[in-house]
Amino acid sequence: MTDSDLITDGRAAGADVPVLRLRGLQKRFGQLHALKGIDLEIRRGEVVGLIGENGAGKSTLLKILTGIQPADEGTFEVNGERARFRGPRDAVAAGIGVVHQEQSLLLHLSVAENIQMHAADAGDGVRLGLYRWGRINRRAQKVLDQVGSKLDPRWRVSDLTFVERQMVEIARAVAAGTDANATPLLVLDEPTSLLEPAELAALEKEIRQIARLGSVIFVSHRLDEILRVCDRVVVMRNGEVVADRSTDAVGEDELFELMIGRAAKAPEREVRAATGEPVLEVSGLTRRGAFHDVSFAARPGRVVALVGTSGSGREAVCRAAFGAEGYDSGELKVAGRRVESWTIPKAIAAGLGYVPSERRVEGMVGGMSAIDNLSLTRSGALIAPGKQKQQASEWFERLDVRPRGPKLELERFSGGNQQKVVLAKWLKDQGLKALLLDHPLRGLDPGAGDTVKREIRTACAAGIAVVLLPDTLEEALEMADEILVLRDGGITAVYDVAVDAPTTLDLLEKQL
Amino acid sequence: MTTTQDGAVATGGDRAPAPKDPKAPAGPLRSRISPASLWRTVGPIAVFVLLLVVVSVLNPSFLGGGGVTILATQAAAILFVALGQSAVLHVGSIDLSNASIGLLAAMVLALTLGPLGPIAIVLAIAVATAVGALNGVVFAVTQIPSFALTLGTLGVLQAAALVLSNATTVYVTGNTDLLAWMFGSAIAGVPAAFVLGIVLAVVFWAVLRFTRVGHGLTAVGLNESAAIFAGRRNRLLKTLAFALSGFFAGFAGLVIIAQAGAASSFGVGSDLLLPAIAAAILGGTAITGGVTNPITVVFGALTTALLPIGIATLGINAQAQSLAYGFVIILIVALTATRSRTAIIK
Numbered sequence: 001m002t003d004s005d006l007i008t009d010g011r012a013a014g015a016d017v018p019v020l021r022l023r024g025l026q027k028r029f030g031q032l033h034a035l036k037g038i039d040l041e042i043r044r045g046e047v048v049g050l051i052g053e054n055g056a057g058k059s060t061l062l063k064i065l066t067g068i069q070p071a072d073e074g075t076f077e078v079n080g081e082r083a084r085f086r087g088p089r090d091a092v093a094a095g096i097g098v099v100h101q102e103q104s105l106l107l108h109l110s111v112a113e114n115i116q117m118h119a120a121d122a123g124d125g126v127r128l129g130l131y132r133w134g135r136i137n138r139r140a141q142k143v144l145d146q147v148g149s150k151l152d153p154r155w156r157v158s159d160l161t162f163v164e165r166q167m168v169e170i171a172r173a174v175a176a177g178t179d180a181n182a183t184p185l186l187v188l189d190e191p192t193s194l195l196e197p198a199e200l201a202a203l204e205k206e207i208r209q210i211a212r213l214g215s216v217i218f219v220s221h222r223l224d225e226i227l228r229v230c231d232r233v234v235v236m237r238n239g240e241v242v243a244d245r246s247t248d249a250v251g252e253d254e255l256f257e258l259m260i261g262r263a264a265k266a267p268e269r270e271v272r273a274a275t276g277e278p279v280l281e282v283s284g285l286t287r288r289g290a291f292h293d294v295s296f297a298a299r300p301g302r303v304v305a306l307v308g309t310s311g312s313g314r315e316a317v318c319r320a321a322f323g324a325e326g327y328d329s330g331e332l333k334v335a336g337r338r339v340e341s342w343t344i345p346k347a348i349a350a351g352l353g354y355v356p357s358e359r360r361v362e363g364m365v366g367g368m369s370a371i372d373n374l375s376l377t378r379s380g381a382l383i384a385p386g387k388q389k390q391q392a393s394e395w396f397e398r399l400d401v402r403p404r405g406p407k408l409e410l411e412r413f414s415g416g417n418q419q420k421v422v423l424a425k426w427l428k429d430q431g432l433k434a435l436l437l438d439h440p441l442r443g444l445d446p447g448a449g450d451t452v453k454r455e456i457r458t459a460c461a462a463g464i465a466v467v468l469l470p471d472t473l474e475e476a477l478e479m480a481d482e483i484l485v486l487r488d489g490g491i492t493a494v495y496d497v498a499v500d501a502p503t504t505l506d507l508l509e510k511q512l
Numbered sequence: 513m514t515t516t517q518d519g520a521v522a523t524g525g526d527r528a529p530a531p532k533d534p535k536a537p538a539g540p541l542r543s544r545i546s547p548a549s550l551w552r553t554v555g556p557i558a559v560f561v562l563l564l565v566v567v568s569v570l571n572p573s574f575l576g577g578g579g580v581t582i583l584a585t586q587a588a589a590i591l592f593v594a595l596g597q598s599a600v601l602h603v604g605s606i607d608l609s610n611a612s613i614g615l616l617a618a619m620v621l622a623l624t625l626g627p628l629g630p631i632a633i634v635l636a637i638a639v640a641t642a643v644g645a646l647n648g649v650v651f652a653v654t655q656i657p658s659f660a661l662t663l664g665t666l667g668v669l670q671a672a673a674l675v676l677s678n679a680t681t682v683y684v685t686g687n688t689d690l691l692a693w694m695f696g697s698a699i700a701g702v703p704a705a706f707v708l709g710i711v712l713a714v715v716f717w718a719v720l721r722f723t724r725v726g727h728g729l730t731a732v733g734l735n736e737s738a739a740i741f742a743g744r745r746n747r748l749l750k751t752l753a754f755a756l757s758g759f760f761a762g763f764a765g766l767v768i769i770a771q772a773g774a775a776s777s778f779g780v781g782s783d784l785l786l787p788a789i790a791a792a793i794l795g796g797t798a799i800t801g802g803v804t805n806p807i808t809v810v811f812g813a814l815t816t817a818l819l820p821i822g823i824a825t826l827g828i829n830a831q832a833q834s835l836a837y838g839f840v841i842i843l844i845v846a847l848t849a850t851r852s853r854t855a856i857i858k
Contacts, residue, residue, distance in 0.1 A: 356741055381725070
């Protein structure tokens with residue numbers, strides 16, 4: 001068996017040296033302390049699960065491991081040697097391969113080409129600058145055998161299924177690791193969140209197979225899967241490692257609590273009753289491959305939160321309600337009337353507003369001044385600069401936008417202040433009836449986050465209906481009157497917070 | 513202020529002032545004009561004045577000998593095509609066909625001015641606007657890159673002009689007095705045709721500055737996704753930009769006929785594409801979109817027309833003027849492009 005060489009190599013280098021050792025790793029983004037000193041060891045042949053809520057610091061940690069960002073402080077060693085990655089290439093050279101949730105294969109190339117794309121050197125696959133296809137394919141075949149895949153290296157990636165492509169991704173990461181002549185460390189970043197159950201089983205088997213070659217860090221939201229696949233599980237919360245347990249000695253419930261940081265309970269809050277005719281009503285909304293049979297109603301003065309992991313389809317539902325994306329069947333009613341061929345201009349004319357999660361791409365025109373951004377959604381043919389300016393000053397004051405320079409280009413403001421302007425763009429409109437908020441607090445510092453939350457509440461009190469896609473379950477419990485849980489495009493639970501407030505645990509269970 | 517806003521201000525007052533980044537002052541900020549945006553306004557004017565001074569020093573008779581009139585006459589057709597190009601550049605696209613649209617308009621005018629009189633003028637501009645709008649519709653519907661689409665249109669229009677003219681020069685058969693005012697009258701030595709260009713530039717500027725449509729064009733040019741999510745009809749706006757390009761090119765057609773009294777695929781007005789793009793860019797228009805000041809484009813057109821005169825005073829063969837335009841485009845774009853964000857070059 002070809003992989004035996006590798007294992008021998010690894011042993012020769014000293015089996016008791018951890019593949020990866022992190023000491024006091026720290027990272028800050030402005031005011032946000034993303035990693036507050038991470039200590040972590042990954043031993044050879046180990047599959048380690050990494051879990052944590054959104055914002056716990058997992059992604060930052062992975063970015064540092066894979067050379068995308070440098071750490072601010074702390075050391076990290078790969079195979080006992082101090083490593084300092086200046087870019088992803090260095091990580092690959094050190095034997096760290098990564099598989100992202102979004103695939104990064106080149107569809108029009110063959111499996112073999114994709115597998116060797118990240119190889120540090122092409123070896124004997126290239127001579128005098130020319131490809132030697134026989135050797136390239138044989139090398140790829142070797143890697144595919146190692147990871148236990150039956151794929152033919154000559155196939156084009158575009159002809160493969162999603163899970164087969166995922167296997168190519170894994171093979172590529174393993175190839176990068178083995179080429180570096182080290183024990184490969186494979187980082188799998190939520191590779192399973194888009195997979196069907198049958199595919200999941202195949203992938204889990206594959207991961208066990210890879211553990212014989214090297215080590216694996218496995219990031220997933222599915223706790224049952226973590227417990228099945230991993231030897232050990234590391235829990236992160238608020239930029240720290242809060243637990244490091246053997247999977248034999250821990251259960252799902254305990255992991256939930258470790259992730260959330262306290263026994264699950266619903267925070268106390270004022271809840272408004274469901275009165276008033278719905279401003280926006282969604283019934284049986286379905287788009288193949290994205291969401292199915294989704295129904296809810298947004299009523300004046302109420303917040304409906306849609307929660308779910310990535311791949312739950314809640315973003316697509318939200319965008320369909322705003323007319324940004326289509327749907328195949330079902331019904332949208334605005335102010336009690338069924339609407340057809342729904343588009344964004346129609347939605348805005350009907351009093352809907354949408355704060356997208358991709359603020360810089362979809363939410364704002366960075367090169368325009370804050371004033372002009374505020375008036376982007378305005379109706380009417382002419383623009384009165386004086387009135388505009390006065391309105392902008394009022395909103396800058398009300399939302400404490402800093403600096404107080406509405407004439408400055410919006411891209412020159414910090415993220416939090418940009419978001420305040422994006423929100424004000426909708427709030428200033430007297431005709432606003434419903435707000436769709438896609439991760440409105442994402443990436444905001446606590447101060448700006450508070451302001452945005454306060455404005456959402458103020459808008460509610462003024463009778464605006466809110467549909468919220470929160471970053472965290474705590475945010476949902478704090479803000480929402482009604483919580484819908486989505487999984488794989490369908491609603492799995494509906495909670496009226498006034499009647500039966502769910503706990504974080506309830507919500508987690510319904511979305512996984 | 514409305515009651516909701518009053519309520520919110522009260523809520524805001526309850527909060528203790530949040531400790532914030534000391535570098536971010538809360539007080540009113542004097543609008544800092546960034547050097548880049550200042551240069552975009554002053555630069556085109558400064559470049560023109562500088563070049564004018566150089567030419568006047570090297571050739572002292574230039575200003576005295578009716579140089580301004582000559583310059584504005586040369587710049588008139590360039591200005592109209594450049595204004596059209598600016599409209600398209602403003603939404604982040606490019607129109608390689610608009611100079612040919614101008615020539616087509618001239619051809620239509622040459623064929624119909626005799627028989628139809630004033631109606632021919634309206635017809636020429638209508639045809640030009642329609643061809644531009646058609647470009648826009650095809651662009652908006654098919655999403656073909658504007659570069660490729662208008663390169664195709666360019667070929668089609670050149671062939672159309674050849675067919676219409678039977679590959680010869682088409683002379684106007686009558687009613688030439690209808691266009692005589694363009695270069696027959698002048699204000700302070702500036703021919704009426706160029707004054708008309710200035711008026712249209714000011715109107716275009718006002719549209720960009722004070723109308724919702726103008727803001728929409730700017731938003732589409734700077735960030736089309738965000739414009740879409742703010743409810744702007746991006747395809748309609750882009751179609752409008754192309755229609756404007758044709759509309760302005762139509763005026764260039766009038767200028768060609770007023771100047772030459774004839775139209776042909778190889779005579780006056782057949783080489784406006786490169787100078788017009790140079791004029792738009794010298795006028796501070798960003799090729800990446802969203803940054804256009806039609807008023808500075810006027811100076812861009814003047815600079816562009818002055819370049820060959822300057823080259824001639826330097827004793828360089830005037831036939832090398834395209835060389836100068838080419839260099840100027842590359843130089844200005846290289847100087848003004850923000851390279852930090854453009855990792856991917858198209």
